[in-house]
Amino acid sequence: MSHKIKHSTAHLVAAAVLKLYPKTKFAIGPAIEDGFYYDFDFKKKISEEDLVKIEREVEKLIKTNLVFKKKAVSLKEARSIFKDQPFKLELIKQLEKEGKKKALLYQSGDFVDLCKGPHVEKSNQIGALKLLSLAGAYWQGDEKKPMLTRIYGVAFKTKAELKKYLQQLEEAKKRDHRKLSKDLDLFSQNSQLGPGLILWHPKLAFVREEIELWWRQEHRKRGYQYVYTPHIGRKELWDTSGHTGFYQDLMYPPMKNKRGDTYFLKPMNCNGHVLIYQSSPRSYRDLPIRYCELGTVYRYEPEGVRHGILRPRCFTQDDAHIICRQDQVVEEIEAALDFALEMNAVFGFKNLRYELSLNDPKDKKKYVGQQHQWQFAQETLRKILKKRGVEFKESIGEAKFYGPSIDLKAEDAIGRLWQGTTIQFDFNLPGRFKMSYVNQKGKKETPFMIHRTLLGSMERFVGILIEQYTGAFPTWLSPVQAIILPITDDQLAFAQKTESQLKEAKIRTEINGDSEPIGAKIRKAEKEKIPFILVVGQKEVEINQVNLRKRGGQQEGAKDNQEIIKLIRKEIDNKL
Ligand SMILES: [Zn+2]
Numbered sequence: 115m116s117h118k119i120k121h122s123t124a125h126l127v128a129a130a131v132l133k134l135y136p137k138t139k140f141a142i143g144p145a146i147e148d149g150f151y152y153d154f155d156f157k158k159k160i161s162e163e164d165l166v167k168i169e170r171e172v173e174k175l176i177k178t179n180l181v182f183k184k185k186a187v188s189l190k191e192a193r194s195i196f197k198d199q200p201f202k203l204e205l206i207k208q209l210e211k212e213g214k215k216k217a218l219l220y221q222s223g224d225f226v227d228l229c230k231g232p233h234v235e236k237s238n239q240i241g242a243l244k245l246l247s248l249a250g251a252y253w254q255g256d257e258k259k260p261m262l263t264r265i266y267g268v269a270f271k272t273k274a275e276l277k278k279y280l281q282q283l284e285e286a287k288k289r290d291h292r293k294l295s296k297d298l299d300l301f302s303q304n305s306q307l308g309p310g311l312i313l314w315h316p317k318l319a320f321v322r323e324e325i326e327l328w329w330r331q332e333h334r335k336r337g338y339q340y341v342y343t344p345h346i347g348r349k350e351l352w353d354t355s356g357h358t359g360f361y362q363d364l365m366y367p368p369m370k371n372k373r374g375d376t377y378f379l380k381p382m383n384c385n386g387h388v389l390i391y392q393s394s395p396r397s398y399r400d401l402p403i404r405y406c407e408l409g410t411v412y413r414y415e416p417e418g419v420r421h422g423i424l425r426p427r428c429f430t431q432d433d434a435h436i437i438c439r440q441d442q443v444v445e446e447i448e449a450a451l452d453f454a455l456e457m458n459a460v461f462g463f464k465n466l467r468y469e470l471s472l473n474d475p476k477d478k479k480k481y482v483g484q485q486h487q488w489q490f491a492q493e494t495l496r497k498i499l500k501k502r503g504v505e506f507k508e509s510i511g512e513a514k515f516y517g518p519s520i521d522l523k524a525e526d527a528i529g530r531l532w533q534g535t536t537i538q539f540d541f542n543l544p545g546r547f548k549m550s551y552v553n554q555k556g557k558k559e560t561p562f563m564i565h566r567t568l569l570g571s572m573e574r575f576v577g578i579l580i581e582q583y584t585g586a587f588p589t590w591l592s593p594v595q596a597i598i599l600p601i602t603d604d605q606l607a608f609a610q611k612t613e614s615q616l617k618e619a620k621i622r623t624e625i626n627g628d629s630e631p632i633g634a635k636i637r638k639a640e641k642e643k644i645p646f647i648l649v650v651g652q653k654e655v656e657i658n659q660v661n662l663r664k665r666g667g668q669q670e671g672a673k674d675n676q677e678i679i680k681l682i683r684k685e686i687d688n689k690l
């Protein structure tokens with residue numbers, strides 16, 4: 115979806131709304147990643163059914179082949195054009211405050227909007243659109259301001275692109291982790307506990323445990339050392355790192371004790387790792403040091419940003435901090451990148467998009483450190499990506515406050531992109547904490563630090579996996595790997611014997627001994643997405659075998675227990 119097409123369609127939606135509902139006040143209509151929206155204050159509430167009517171009106175406008183004309187007018191003139199539009203008047207007031215003398219407008223047909231553009235030249239460049247949904251949204255995201263009606267939509271150059279998008283949307287609905295979580299009993303939230311806090315149910319805990327066990331093994335292999343750090347720390351610590359200055363909006367409010375000590379819940383794991391480093395003197399020979407932790411952090415994400423398990427307020431990062439000398443930085447970042455690619459590939463994420471997140475030199479309040487340091491760090495990362503010959507997008511203003519990063523977006527089974535890995539180059543925290551090591555000449559030097567997470571957070575990552583696999587986890591991650599279904603009670607004892615053999619081979623196994631017809635039991639096991647279904651009837655008992663079928667209905671026939679164990683173990687051991 116091109117930005118110009120999305121945003122130009124938003125204008126036409128506003129034009130159509132004003133035509134159909136002339137008393138409506140219109141606010142803003144930006145393009146967003148997934149399309150566009152426009153916010154309105156309707157005199158009379160509209161419903162989802164009205165969207166079709168608005169859509170038809172927009173289509174009519176497109177056909178008249180409107181030209182998008184840009185012009186600059188004085189603020190006074192702008193005020194008179196939008197005299198009946200309170201939201202636009204507020205925006206003009208804002209322009210005045212910023213010292214602007216002119217307002218930029220775009221006109222298409224009778225409709226004029228306050229807007230910097232850019233737009234398509236003519237409306238026939240919009241090939242297809244669809245208005246998707248309605249939502250409530252506060253004016254300027256402020257809970258104290260009026261609640262507006264937001265219309266979401268998408269727009270494309272061609273009808274074929276729209277069709278493909280709608281099919282993908284349909285597929286995405288089937289995969290929605292919130293829906294699947296209910297069906298499969300994976301996680302929940304509870305208002306008594308607080309919004310954005312995830313309760314992991316036993317089945318999803320199995321998935322996490324498997325990932326964590328493997329994660330630990332892989333980190334050991336690569337010379338990482340595990341550490342554990344507390345979840346709270348004194349205010350002074352967060353002052354030193356700069357979090358209270360640059361990150362406090364995302365932190366939970368402080369805790370004060372009677373003696374006047376103030377503590378914060380940690381929003382990041384970095385500081386604990388820095389303090390472990392500082393617990394004894396370090397020499398150049400000790401570096402690199404790679405501390406890793408499945409570290410739980412707390413971030414008070416704004417209400418509009420929270421999204422199921424994908425963006426909660428408490429989550430566990432698969433975090434690590436690599437402390438190294440300048441001459442080791444490139445090698446360490448490259449190794450972290452390779453590690454990330456390997457990890458992603460295990461889950462079927464083989465198509466990765468690279469992004470280089472940079473600071474915005476104009477926004478000094480958002481970042482610590484000097485611009486020349488930023489340039490050095492950014493150039494280092496840019497060189498690494500160029501050397502690899504990968505395509506990457508540079509995003510200005512997306513860096514964390516302490517340094518730039520390489521971020522990887524993984525493409526899932528239906529072509530959606532998910533942010534997971536981030537590798538950040540930090541030249542700030544070591545200095546702020548006065549970290550040091552003794553160099554070859556016996557002099558103290560400040561090390562560099564690399565912050566990295568490969569999966570992102572456990573919460574977000576399993577949320578992505580639920581959608582990636584539509585809840586049908588591969589065998590190694592499946593909460594229940596095999597289920598044994600005796601046809602009648604007569605085979606129960608035989609089933610139990612099989613169960614204990616499978617369990618001994620460390621296969622997560624259950625028996626469904628309910629007195630239901632076997633067809634119903636199979637359907638239930640399929641619904642629970644269990645990878646191996648073992649059916650035992652009288653015939654099987656007599657030949658000392660069980661009938662094996664795989665998830666999805668594939669029949670494997672009668673096999674003895676040892677064969678079955680070998681088959682299932684092979685999938686588990688190969689992470690299939
Ligand atoms: Zn515009």
Ligand SMILES: [Zn+2]
Pocket residue numbers: 382383384435565566
């Ligand atoms: Zn960190």
